Amino acid sequence: MMRKIIYNYRKAFFSFILILSLAFTGCEEEFLDADPQSFFTPSNALDTPEGLNSLLSQAMRNLRAEFYGDGAPMITENIFSEVSVEGTTDKSGPAQDLNLLILPDARLNSADANRIGWFWEEFYKGIKYANTVIGRLNDATFESDAQKNDIMGRALFHRAYRYYRLTQQFGDVPLILEEITSARLDFVTTARETILRKMQEDLNMAVPMVNAVANNGDINKDAVLHLLTKVNLALGDFDEAIASSSQIINGGTHTLTTDRFGIDADNPEKDVTWDLHRVENKSISGNTEGILVVIDRLGYEDNGDYSGGTSIQRQAVPLWWRFINTPDGQNGMSDAPGIDIDQVTAIGRGIGRNRGTHYSTKEIWKNANNDQRHKLGNWYDMEDLVYNAPSLQSSGNSYYGKNLELYLPNGTPLCSDTIRNWYGFPHYKFFVPDPLNVKPSGGHGDWYVYRVAETYLLRAEAYFWKGNLGAAAEDINVVRRRAEADEITAADVDIAYILDERARELYYEEGRKTELTRIAYIFAKTGKAAYNGKTYSLDNFSTDNFWYDRIMEVTDFYNKGVKTIHGDEYTMSPYHVLWPIPASAINANTQGVINQNEGYPGAENNIPPLTTIPEE
Amino acid sequence: MAGNSINWYDRIMQTGFRNDINTSISGRKGGLNYYWSIGRTSNEGIFDGEKFEALRSRLNLDAKITDWLTVGMNTQFAKRNEGFIAADRGQIERSSPWGSEFDDEGNIRLSPQDDNGAGAVNAFLAQKFNDRIDLDHTFNSRVYAKLKLPLGFSYEIGYTNRLEFQEYYNHALAASPQNVVGSAERKVTKINEWQLDNILRWDKTVDKHSFNLMFLVYGEKFQSYETRARANTFEPSDALGYSALELGTVQIAESEDVTSTGDAMMTRLNYNYDSRYLLTMTMRRDGYSAFGANNKRAYFPSIAGAWTISNESFFNSEFIDFLKLRLSYGENGNRDIGRFTALSKLNANKYLNVDAGGNVITVPTFDNGTQENNALRWERTKATNLGLDFSLANGVVEGSIEAYQNITNDLIVTRQLPNIIGFNNVTTNLGEIENKGLEFTLATQNINRENFQWNTNFNFSLNRNKIRKLYGDLDENGNELDDITNQRFIGQATDVIWGQEAIGIWQTNEAAEAAEYGVFPGDWKIRDVDNSGDFTVEDNVFQGHRSPRFSWAMSNRFTMLKNFDFSFEVYSNWGQKRVFNEAKNRNGFIDRTNSIQTPYWTPDNPINDYARLFSSDGSSSFTIWRDASFIRLSNITLAYRFPKPLLEKLSLQSLRLYANVRNVAVYAPHWDFYDPEPTNIEGRILGDDGDFDTDASLPTPRFFTFGIDLSL
Structure with a gap:
């Protein structure tokens, strides 16, 4: 039967074989061109304004990541300054014993260690996005010159933003100004000042190119001017810094927000400082202050959000829910949600990774008076919390609901780890609603990168360096008046005061290590005597600098013999003013020399850095 | 409690x-x-x-x-x-x-x-709290036709089609104490792959000369289509799970389609003279779409000869039944790379903006995450093989000895780049690696009586590999540079272990010395090679190899009283090292969770191979390596075959009952943890992340089997 069928269809059968054979041999070359279907490649997607804008939006995503997630990179900026230390005290590895742990070969990009390597890798990725846009600009056809200029200007901003940070974090670094499309291994280091000069030039070019008004979450002209002000200061060009910051302050596009606004505007218990830092308020029209805001919202999972959100309460709120006893020796605290005194929902389940120092939580608030930034409700000290454990309630313990106490009358502490579990914090900044976690970690919300208050403090600093203390005091007072803090006079102004005011206003916003190092460089470059009586020089920057002296002066952790309960001691050295260049970059660069910073192993192989930019 | x-x-x-x-x-x-x-x-x-x-x-x-x-x-x-x-x-x-x-x-x-x-x-x-369907249906078909043509020609055409449907539906219930909201997903993947081969053969025998010529034309195409839909935060509830994704307030749709193609042409000539001399020559051209635009195809020739000495007229041995010498040289290619590895991929994602009206808008992002490599080409191995097959004393002893040298050029590797480029690595071809080795197999009939037979199979293998060339970067003396970042060293094996070496535990009387390194008695002591007081790449040393230095396996089979079979198998991997960071004694939070108790150092228990609880690494970054050599009794089987006369009464052709135990015992003198072999004995397990699971804490099961083989 079958045989018969096949016999009948023999002709068809042979034709089938023939067609298959021909079909195969016929499509020779094209047959192996299996193009990607589900992703774009540079050759088919970067030759349009939309493609280039997508790279710049990626650069914004990359910039945003510094302020979000577990072990957010910004914490490393804080702990390499006076404002915070690493508070994860139950293990070795977190950056506490800096002399021991901060090495080129060490773990440099981990929530359990530090994020030095994150800054290195991710900032160079940001530079790559910018360089790709700059290099491919002429491949695209634009609707207008204005559109082209705006794209170019924002790319220049992104590149300068990274190089400004890298040069304060690492000093001299390799300068890459083009998209690298091959396996290049012959990079060399360029001097910090040379890089900053180039960035100053680029930003001056970008100012007229970038649109004055942009969507929140993207770059506008004032953001360029704000960054330019920092670069001007870093180069010691104080007049230029005054000019660029004045352009923002006088421009009127962004102004200090002084009136109540936003979601809690009608709540008489709150104030403008509270309003300013509500994540719901950072990108609304009543907010005139945000110059550069990064956006993260609930409900945009895998669709533009930062996965997991800020996590800021987990990072920066103390671990208040354990190891704290009542004066009669009972376990006092509970992080259970939904109990009668539900403190975890109110302030979040902190783990005290970013532990504010005595300096940033006590010292700078000594004469706070009416300062909104330290007002109860905006700010919490541990003594403002109460014993809330349900076991106290059920046993009828009299301390239930009473405020915490740290010591018995005889001086016995009631908290077994005062590093991690006992310090004050600015609730008005850290309160980010987190409906996805029953024990809140700090959820999704926008974050300030640049705002006008800092513009005033930068101009105040520029006036200070120029010796115009009256103008400096007035700029500082603009910020202080808004917070209802007492005004200061010209006589109060020195760099210490400016740093204090920055800590009060910009805690967990500014890159503190970056800014403190920038100031240390200015002292070294200008030779101007610091308030501590010392003068500094660039010649021995890694052994004697203002950054180190300032931290030693005002903080009570590093090199003071303080040890964690795990036994790790807080140490620091002057050379930590510049972070180690990750060894992976040096080792992979086999055909060139990327310099290591002094004080770290490998610096003996350094060659003099480039002080000019080679012509391509 | x-x-x-x-x-x-x-x-x-x-x-x-x-x-x-x-x-x-x-x-x-x-x-x-x-x-x-x-x-x-x-x-x-x-x-x-x-x-x-x-x-x-x-x-x-x-x-x-x-x-x-x-x-x-x-x-x-x-x-x-x-x-x-x-x-x-x-x-x-x-x-x-x-x-x-x-x-x-x-x-x-x-x-x-x-x-x-x-x-x-x-x-x-x-x-x-998960409701899951995870099904995979495959349909494989091959249709073929074989034609005999005149003059010794024959032709075969075959078409193979593979169709696979993978379905994954999962509902993570909101009721779980772990979940704040319910989430559900549906993922469906269709994979379709076809292969078409045309083979023309010519067979001709003239006297003692016999020729066999083969010509192959081959093509293949792989296509997969994946659709993934996810939703979470269901309203009014997540009771309908993945069957009603539209009820989720957050909706995510994803898709990924992939295509690749390959082709090949091959000619092969077999020549045989008088069953004494054999010669095979092959030339093939392979093509694969994943390689760089200019290098999709490559040619691979090979030649092999064999001489059956025992068929020679001069060979006249009572003792040796069969003796054959083989020699071959061949080149072959490896195309084991991702389908789009050579391309620069723009990873598309989203970022958020807020417009002047306060509306959140998503904006697209492109991350140029990989570097293009148009030069990416086939990895090529040149294999030289010398072998001897023998059979002695009427087949009582049979075996073979094989020696080989494989030189692999243009290895496909992921090369680390200076990360300042913004790309961490690129897939590229590099250098030259030599593999040489020896394999030896022996099968013996130890006893062959009517009521008792005993056969043994034994094989032994060892392989050594060495990197001979890398990228061609030279130092000032003209010697080629090692690739430290990727741990590739000229003259060393690819699986060599290189790093800071843990040489023991700091003891109480060494506290002062330990303190110089920022650690305490009970912490690991690391070799400070350059006595610099700190730990850098200068302190790294070679510490052995990850893969076995040699392996052997032996099986014995006994047949007793005609119908009873008993067999056991033993195998061994020797000389490999495995990561054993458990010896740092800080797995998890010792004060908050339970953990496996390993020995630990205390001042009163001053051991030298395990650290104190929650030890500190100081400024060093090191891995503890332990010798994981082992001998395993892997299989014991006892079987009974019913005798013929009985079967005939029952109208059966054969009936066999058997019992077997696998993974009976393992001897690992230096390894004191879960199984020394980081794999399941049934083969490697694919982990959730798509990588093979080599978890040190994965126990190997022991299997007991009872079976019936029945033929009607």
């Missing part, structure tokens, strides 16, 4: 029952050969809830239509069900015996000891 403790090992581990039933029929009628089989497997694993089910069936038809035409079809159908969720085995270690699975109201607890933050989570949450 008086006496109430939970043995989590007992709660989580189980004795898994496995059953496997296979039935087949085959036969021939006229010119039609047929074969049909069906099999069902239902295997439980050693962890609670772990299970795997499969159903397979195969039908082969081969019809000889005429003297010159044969057609046929082989079809296979398989259904695999992996929608079972095992208990979290990590909780054997982490969950506290003093904790509890349920709270006072009888609800399941998130964490037995109320500390999920430290990783102590109820082991049964995933299986209790």
Whole structure:
């Protein structure tokens, strides 16, 4: 039967074989061109304004990541300054014993260690996005010159933003100004000042190119001017810094927000400082202050959000829910949600990774008076919390609901780890609603990168360096008046005061290590005597600098013999003013020399850095 | 808690029952050969809830239509069900015996000891609060036709089609204490792959010369289409799970389609003279779409010769029955790369903006995450092989000895780049690696009597590899530079271990010295090679190899009283090292979770191979390596074959009963943890992340099997 069928269809059968054979041999070359279907490649997607804008939006995503997630990179900026230390005290590895742990070969990009390597890798990725846009600009056809200029200007901003940070974090670094499309291994280091000069030039070019008004979450002209002000200061060009910051302050596009606004505007218990830092308020029209805001919202999972959100309460709120006893020796605290005194929902389940120092939580608030930034409700000290454990309630313990106490009358502490579990914090900044976690970690919300208050403090600093203390005091007072803090006079102004005011206003916003190092460089470059009586020089920057002296002066952790309960001691050295260049970059660069910073192993192989930019 | 403790090992581990039933029929009628089989497997694993089910069936038809035409079809159908969720085995270690699975109201607890933050989570949450379908259907078919043509030519064409449907539906219930909202997903992947081969053969024998010429033209195409839809935060509730994704307030749709193509042409000539001299010459050209635009195709020649010495007229040995010498040289290619590795991929994602009206808008992002490499080409191995096959004393001893040298050029590797480029690595071809080795197999009939036979098979192998060239970067003396970043060293093996070396534990009387390195007695002592007081790449040393230095296997089979078979197998891997950071004694949070107790240093227990609890690495970054050499008694089988006369009465062709135990025992003198072999003995397990699981804490099950083989 079958045989018969096949016999009948023999002709068809042979034709089938023939067609298959021909079909195969016929499509020779094209047959192996299996193009990607589900992703774009540079050759088919970067030759349009939309493609280039997508790279710049990626650069914004990359910039945003510094302020979000577990072990957010910004914490490393804080702990390499006076404002915070690493508070994860139950293990070795977190950056506490800096002399021991901060090495080129060490773990440099981990929530359990530090994020030095994150800054290195991710900032160079940001530079790559910018360089790709700059290099491919002429491949695209634009609707207008204005559109082209705006794209170019924002790319220049992104590149300068990274190089400004890298040069304060690492000093001299390799300068890459083009998209690298091959396996290049012959990079060399360029001097910090040379890089900053180039960035100053680029930003001056970008100012007229970038649109004055942009969507929140993207770059506008004032953001360029704000960054330019920092670069001007870093180069010691104080007049230029005054000019660029004045352009923002006088421009009127962004102004200090002084009136109540936003979601809690009608709540008489709150104030403008509270309003300013509500994540719901950072990108609304009543907010005139945000110059550069990064956006993260609930409900945009895998669709533009930062996965997991800020996590800021987990990072920066103390671990208040354990190891704290009542004066009669009972376990006092509970992080259970939904109990009668539900403190975890109110302030979040902190783990005290970013532990504010005595300096940033006590010292700078000594004469706070009416300062909104330290007002109860905006700010919490541990003594403002109460014993809330349900076991106290059920046993009828009299301390239930009473405020915490740290010591018995005889001086016995009631908290077994005062590093991690006992310090004050600015609730008005850290309160980010987190409906996805029953024990809140700090959820999704926008974050300030640049705002006008800092513009005033930068101009105040520029006036200070120029010796115009009256103008400096007035700029500082603009910020202080808004917070209802007492005004200061010209006589109060020195760099210490400016740093204090920055800590009060910009805690967990500014890159503190970056800014403190920038100031240390200015002292070294200008030779101007610091308030501590010392003068500094660039010649021995890694052994004697203002950054180190300032931290030693005002903080009570590093090199003071303080040890964690795990036994790790807080140490620091002057050379930590510049972070180690990750060894992976040096080792992979086999055909060139990327310099290591002094004080770290490998610096003996350094060659003099480039002080000019080679012509391509 | 008086006496109430939970043995989590007992709660989580189980004795898994496995059953496997296979039935087949085959036969021939006229010119039609047929074969049909069906099999069902239902295997439980050693962890609670772990299970795997499969159903397979195969039908082969081969019809000889005429003297010159044969057609046929082989079809296979398989259904695999992996929608079972095992208990979290990590909780054997982490969950506290003093904790509890349920709270006072009888609800399941998130964490037995109320500390999920430290990783102590109820082991049964995933299986209790997930509703899952994970099915895989495959249909494989091959249709072929064979034609006999005049003058010794024959032609065969075959078309193979593989169709696979993978379905994954999962609903993570909001009711789980682990979840704040319910989430569900549906993922469907269709894979379609075809291969077409045309083979023309010519066979010719002239006197003692016999020729066989073959010409192949081949093409293949792979296409997969994946659709993934996810949703979470369901309203009014998540009761309908993945069956009503539209009820989720957050909706995510994803898709990924992939295509690749390959082709090949080959010519092969076999020449045989008088069954004494054999010569094979092959030339093939392979093409694969994933390589760089200019290098998709490559040519691979090979040549092999053999001389059957025992067929020579001068060879006249009573003792040696068969002796054959083989020599071959061949080049072959490796195309084991991702389908789009050579391209620069713009990873598309989203970022958020807020417009002047306060509206959130998503904006697209492109991350140029990989570098393009248009030069990416086939990896090529030049293999030289010398072999000797022999059979002695009427087959009482048979075996072969084989020596080989493989030189691989243009290795496909991921090369680390200076990360300042913004790309961490690029897939590229590099250098030259030499593999050489020796393999030896021997089969002996030790005893061959009517009521007792004993056969032994033994094989031994060793392989050595060495990097001979890398990228060609030279130092000032003209010597080639090592690639430290990727741990590739000229003259060293690819699996060499290189790093800071743990040489013991700092003891109490060495406290001062330890302090210079920022550590304490009880911490690991690291070799400071350059005595610099700190640890850098200068302190790295070679510390042995990851893969076995040599391996052997032996099986013995005894047949007693004609119908009893007894056999056992032993194998060994020797000389390899494995990571054993458990010796740092800081796995998890010792103060918050349970953990496996390994020996630990104390001032009163000044051991030298395990650190104190929660030891510090100081400024060093090191890995503890332990010798994982082992000998395993891998299999014991006892079988009984029913005698013929009995079978005839029962109208059976054969009946065999057997019992077997696998993984009977293992001897590992230096390894004191879970199994020394980082794999399941059934083969490697694909982990959730898509990588093969080499978890040191993965126990190897012991299998007991009882079986019946029956032929009608």
